[in-house]
Amino acid sequence: MKMVKYTRQDVDEMTLEQIKEAARALEGVVRRTDLVEAPRIHPEGQVYLKPENLQVTGSFKVRGAYHKISRLSEEEKKKGVIACSAGNHAQGVALAAAKSGIPALICIPEGAPISKVEATKSYGAQVRLVKGVYDDAYREACRLQKESGAVFIHPFDDPDVIAGQGTVGLEIMEQLPDADAVIVPVGGGGLISGVACAVKSLRPQCRVYGVQVTGAPSMARALRNKKIEPLPRVSTFADGIAVKCPGQLTYGMCEKYVDEIVTVTDDETAAAILALMEQHRLIAEGAGAVAVAAAMFNRVDVRGKKTVCLVSGGNIDVTILSRVISRGLTRAGRQGRLVIELVDKPGELREVSAVIAELGGNVISVRHDHSGDEADITACTLSIGVETRDRDHLNRIRDAVVRAGYRILDS
Incomplete structure (x- = not known):
């Protein structure tokens, strides 16, 4: 090409x-x-x-793809179209090609979400998965275009595609x-x-x-x-x-x-x-x-x-x-994890959970571990997943656990 x-x-x-x-x-x-x-x-x-x-x-991609394909000549349409995409442009090209009654071949990076790949196929396009990212799929699409003579529908660097996206x-x-x-x-x-x-x-x-x-x-x-x-x-x-x-x-x-x-x-x-x-x-x-x-x-x-x-x-x-x-x-502080060092004896998990519950936190996971060569032989670590309202709420729970006499190793 x-x-x-x-x-x-x-x-x-x-x-x-x-x-x-x-x-x-x-x-x-x-x-x-x-x-x-x-x-x-x-x-x-x-x-x-x-x-x-x-x-x-x-996605918006159908705007540019359809506009580009709508401007092809009848001779160009007979050759079909080829494109490369991480998934959304692929669907736009596939739908536009189907509406115009022309064949479409789309090169998609193999790591693209399965849902995008299957959706592209559902519009009737032929899909070729390419190892790597978008740029690798682009190179493969260019190679295939030279072989077939199909019209290349660029996902972004094309005036007609840009005009279509500009309608947004x-x-x-x-x-x-x-x-x-x-x-x-x-x-x-x-x-x-x-x-x-x-x-x-x-x-x-x-x-x-x-x-x-x-x-x-x-x-x-x-x-x-x-x-x-x-x-x-x-x-x-x-x-x-x-x-x-x-x-x-x-x-x-x-x-x-x-x-x-x-x-x-x-x-x-x-x-x-x-x-x-x-x-x-x-x-x-x-x-x-x-x-x-x-x-x-x-x-x-x-x-x-x-x-x-x-x-x-x-x-x-x-x-x-x-x-x-x-x-x-x-990221929003809506859930977190407290890794607490404590003595391995009955009732410790109940005491820690009570501190969390008193402040309105919700324990969603617990992992108990008494391995580790450097720890005291009677010590263990307790990894607790906590559901909270926000980051400030999580911080208040952490401070309350410390005030209750426990040492937090990580949070």
Whole structure:
């Protein structure tokens, strides 16, 4: 496949009219997702959610994929399409190809959630699992495209795809025309490029922030260093934004339109997923929750501002979700573990449990261990899992255990 080289002129040629044209093409295909007020995400700001996790296929990706495929010529459609994806773009391409009656081959990293892989297959696309991460799947898709002559549908570095994703920004400006800030997840940069172009064209004073995870900060680093360099590796459960290298076109558009790219940790992202579930009954995947995490943990100053957090997708594997909930509870201080040294005699567990219960804590697990060569021969350790209201509650329980005469080794 011949690589497209984008220039500053290509960046400047992206217009609001192209995004409006994409919106017309997507009528009757994608959902116009609502804005949901979220007062508990940050009590000092007026925060709204744009739940693209409720979109057809479970993410915003169908917007760009469908728009791109809708613009193919009849001759191009006969050749079929090929794409690479961590899962969400795959579903968008598969659905768009099915609606257009053309074959689709999708290369997906083998570590992608099973739910995303199976959903892609359900739309009729052929799936090839590739060892490694998104960038490895991209190289394999390029190789296969050269062999087959199919049309490559890039997940982010394509003007038509970006215009399709920009329809999210168009909707936000129609729903909240006086927005002060929009916070957008960033992987390769297609979503934020389109959203920022739409937002800045309609309301230049509205700030646009991108969010990446600390384990995959490719766009943040590129903008900071003023050049595109691939990361040596990525490490995050937010597979949808685990991209080693941003696109040329998206880099240029972020440089032109985006005010700042910030990062959040995996633990903060897990806490945001938990907050969305408990407060709004919304299921978000890791990539979909990073904008909310940025607002929750003050990576973006939302105090006194009307801020929209874009929840970009909800296709999370249920096995990962259970671990994420546990991490989120721990990050929020909702559950913890006390490792206590005590004398191994009858009644000690009852006494410790009574201290915890008196303060309203709930014991959810107990592990008793009297091994260890360095410990006193009559000593043991008690590892107690505790369910609490928040971190302050957990700290008060820990202090009460110490006051009761017990030594805490770890918590």
